[in-house]
Amino acid sequence: MKTVQLGRTGEQVSQLALGCMIMGTVTPEDEAVTMLDRYVDVGGNFLDTADCYCWWERPGSFGGESEELLGRWLKKSGKRDEVFLATKGSAVVRDLDAVWKDGKADWDAAYRTFVGAGAKTLRDAIDGSLRRLGTDHVDLYYVHVDDRSTPLEETLEALAGIVQAGKARYIGWSNVRTWRLERIRQLCAQHGWPAPVALQQQHSYLRRRAGVRHISIVDDEQLDYLETHDDLTLVAYSPILKGIYDDPEKRRGHGAMIPYEGPDAEARIAVLTEVAKEVGVTPNALVLAWLMHQTSPEIVPLIGPRTLQQYEAALPALDVKLTDEQLHRLDAAGA
Template sequence: MKRTELGRTGTTVGQVALGCMLMGTSTDEPTSYRMLDSFLDAGGDFLDTANCYSWWHAGSGGGESEELLGRWLARDGNRDRVFLATKVGGVVTDVPAALVDGKADWGIAAKLFEGTGADVVRRGIDASLRRLGTDHVDLYYVHVDDLSTPLEETLEALDGIVRAGKVRQIGWSNVRTWRLERIRQLADRYGWVAPVAVQQQHSYLRPAPGVDRAGIAGPEMLDYLGRHDDVSLVAYSPILQGIYDDPRRRAGHGMWTAYAGADSEARLAAVGKVAGDLGVTGNQVALAWALRQESPRVIPIAGTRTWEQFEAFLPALDVELGAEHLALLAEAGA
């Protein structure tokens, strides 16, 4: 696996992060360990989790992913081999209230997030470190941008835990461009630590006209990050839960609704053409495309629930997109 610099920190990480969200709940411990070991063997080191994963799973209250990683990290040498990222601010304060017929209602959940007040940040990192069994994390994200807490309060608390050695770098997730610029201005004004990464939903398909969600990296965010390469784009859902290969996942699928339209249909056709030419899957083409982006540079997160999904993503690292394929992908759509 190739390596890429995180922002302009001088720190390099594997070009793909492994999403650990479902480890310890939907993905059992033996399978999780197998994926983690194989990821390291393939040259990967960037692990992504959060303190709330996976609160929506039956019988879970969150924290299971960090706990599983803590057990795995305790094995000889594993902590020294990884770049570890977790998050704060996405814990749901009343899980039963956020479940409707046993499934997460994200509209309700959004009103129940713990926020990013100073006490939440300080308690959150200490609890995460206990579950992970480590004395620091390498990257600590604000999981959900909290508009009700002054940014100064959140940034000062984050700066404090960096100075205390509990966190090496900070990032922000699900954030709008104007907020990211405000965060950077405040950090510069007060000498606080600034984000070196933003984690947003991003894929080869482009959001449909009129779709404006804080969690999706739209044209303005992409332009901003292309002009400010001290902040890396860490892309979650780079294959949009597999819709490049499975038409059934497009019909009525929640994630597809943000992309449905003629532009996406044209882009899916282009992906299908490239996949056919190369003898690979559409999902692998979408991942290979993400790895070729330079403005901004993209670090995709491969969130794999099963061993079969893990095996399917690895070949994308070796997919060679020629000039003609990159041109076809670039020109597809409106």
């Protein structure tokens, strides 16, 4: 597996990151451990989790199952020094009673009850994450969901303290508007605080349709910002949009398609399907390969397989070599 530099840190992370969100809940532990072992065996080193994973899978849970599983795996495997470990804070829910209705998680309510990114909240959160992970530090610590109710100065000073204490080596941000990201960077420069080196946002081959307001999906402005600020690496979550590229029936009416559906998406999927046949991989795998071929900005796709089979289905993307002509067709496709 190839590696890329994370921002300008000098740290080399694998070009394909492994998301561990549903490990320990949806994905049974034995299957998750096999995935982790195989990922490291092929040269992967970039593991991603969060303290809130996965409260919405189990009524009564505040999260932490993913970090706990990773902690057990790290202890048993002895591979802590071989991986670049990322986790996140700020998106644990305060009140479980407020976010469960008729046995289903209410995400609108959840967003209103996140603990946020206050100084004490983050200090307590990183300590909890380190305890569950069984390590004295993480390599990358994200603000999971941008918190506009807390002054940025408070959040950034707390993060600087976490880095100074050796509990995290670098910081990142997720689910954030570009103007907020620029303000964050200005404050860091002004006060000498560590600035984000990674931006984790939803990004895929499809482009969100006109008129969609979505804080988490990369738009043209954010891409332009990243092109001119190479000290930030884009970590692209949901790169294959829950696997919709391989199955026209699955795409029809799927929630992951709602922000993208329309003539532009149809035109891009048509070209994607053609090129996938030419190179002998699935459309899902080609999306991952296309993302890894991007250089401005450089992108690290973050896969989150539910099963070992889904994990194995992503690996052919690592061997895809796209010609300039194929890349041009993929890039130029659209209504």
